[in-house]
Amino acid sequence: MRKQKKVVITAAITGAIHTPSLSPYLPSNPDQIAQQAIDAVKAGAAVVHIHARAEDGSPTTDFGIYRKILSTIKNNTDAVISITTGGAQGMSVEERFSVIEEFKPEMASANGGTMNFCFHKLRDMMGETPKYEWEEPFVLRTYYSFFKNTFADLEYCIKTMNACGTLPEYEVFDYGQLANIQYFKKNGVITQPILLQFVPGVMGGYPMNNEAMMFMIDQAKKMLGDDVQYCTVSGGRRMFRNATMMLLQGGNVRVGMEDGLYTNIQGDLAESNAQQVKKMRSIIELLDYEIATPDEAREMLHLKGGNMVNF
Secondary structure, three states: OOOOOOEOEEEEOOOOOOOHHHOOOOOOOHHHHHHHHHHHHHHOOOEEEEOEEOOOOOEEOOHHHHHHHHHHHHHHOOOEEEEOOOOOOOOOHHHHHHHHHHHOOOEEEEEOOOEOOEOHHHHHHOOOOOOOOOHHHHHHHHHOOOEOOOHHHHHHHHHHHHHHOOEEEEEEOOOHHHHHHHHHHHOOOOOOOOEEEEOOOOEOOOOOOHHHHHHHHHHHHHHHOOOOEEEEOOOHHHHHHHHHHHHHOOOOEEEOOOOOOEOOOOOOEOOOHHHHHHHHHHHHHHOOOOEOOHHHHHHHHOOOOHHHOOO
């Protein structure tokens, strides 16, 4: 009997889309981000995906804040720590990528291409007066802007990660971005195993439904090889449904308050990332899969090891 592969659970702790006014439970400062990451690992996450926020909840790439978060997680868990290079809307490419050279993490996100990335409708969910002044303009400007990731940006990002021994986690928001990744594989820029993070449902990207996801998985294997590994970001209230669909297609799973603030389709707010991890773990185990430990995840994803980072 063929041995079934274990499932890697990633917890995306806070992101750079949701704002503090959307949920009182969103980890919105460095201490909260670190503690929720630690608790998510205890609940079963092998990987934690980290964005940094300042004390007022605004996204930041400040090295001091990042180092505090990363070192606290590392000192209290054995988790794989993945860092964003998406940063937040409005940050320069140089600012977004600077954290890789500084911290040399085991993994980091690598966006698949330029796109419209709009979440202005979140303003409708903030109430009459948001908690912080930065929140309203932060979300509304996405209606008038785009998320820049040119071919030059992508090449710089991939080569930087290669040099730092950091595995790119390619975030794919649309079909054409698979072709972007294929281009860099064909031209020898990509030298590490390919890990895809499908991101459906963004206003500006491909839709979130089973047919679209099956198409993307099929095309990814045809374009990038059958050995490609993959996962999905399942935004909003359908997080657990779409993560389970990905699980059944041989992928890994991701939950967390970066992706959705809820615990169910009815819209009950999650009180922590750990709560979401526990629910996803129960689904995985009810379906007779096993979850991977952090060290098993490192082996599956061909990572360099937690002792090789710079934090």
